[in-house]
Amino acid sequence: MNFLYTVTKLFKSDYRIKESKFLGYLHPAESKTEADHFLETVKDEHPTATHHCYAWRVNPNKIEEFDQDDGEPSGTAGLPILNALKSADLVNCIMVSVRYYGGTKLGKSGLIDAYGESARQCIEHAVMKEVVPVQTYRIQYNYEHQGIIDKLKNDFTLIELNSVYLEDVTYEFGCPVDEIDRLEGKLKSVTHLFEDFEKTGESFHIKK
Structure with a gap:
């Protein structure tokens, strides 16, 4: 890319x-x-x-x-x-x-x-600052599955957009477009554990 x-x-x-x-x-x-x-x-x-x-x-x-x-x-x-x-x-x-x-x-x-x-x-x-095109997602999950999210954060260059901690956790993030295929391949094996999962659109991230 x-x-x-x-x-x-x-x-x-x-x-x-x-x-x-x-x-x-x-x-x-x-x-x-x-x-x-x-x-x-x-x-x-x-x-x-x-x-x-x-x-x-x-x-x-x-x-x-x-x-x-x-x-x-x-x-x-x-x-x-x-x-x-x-x-x-x-x-x-x-x-x-x-x-x-x-x-x-x-x-x-x-x-x-x-x-x-x-x-x-x-x-x-x-x-000039680098611009990273990203695909955005929203995941809602129980606290007991925080380890899955932490591993995704370690394995991929996820950009946190928003997190809400209530009875469940809602995590909104972006993934660089060159990592989407690998990320979605990984998500297929764990999405059944989430309360909700949604691909929300396209955006970009400006590196500091």
Whole structure:
């Protein structure tokens, strides 16, 4: 499985070539809505910029991605930004490159290089954290079966999401996707001992 990464705060860059200025903004975004919201923030900050080009990637479990040239020739702005994100295995983030035109045309190849460099410089300055796609589960069990759960925790990289201790224990956790087959193979032999067992969905975990 390829490792994925994200950022948890804003990072910026400032790249200049032939009097044109490219201001890079790399920001967390877990959805298209969050990406769009940040884009509007950048546009409000730079209302007189010539272009606000961007790309985003979200959903570590099934990656969705999008890029926008914002008036630059097709494929010369959003795509090189997106390719920079993909090369760095970044997800759940948006990269915006704001261009102030300096009076000298760069040509298509020059634009591709400039927007790509703007994104790469921003990524180079960023502190990235590993993102682990997980399958989530909920198990309800009697206290007498705590040993089974403890062994699962020892044998697999389980990420605790929530635990409730009442008459029974309800344990909610995530399992990295590359361990799912082994975990579910093990669970088949013990689920009859649980009060309840449910596969609850897909999520992700950001390593500290």
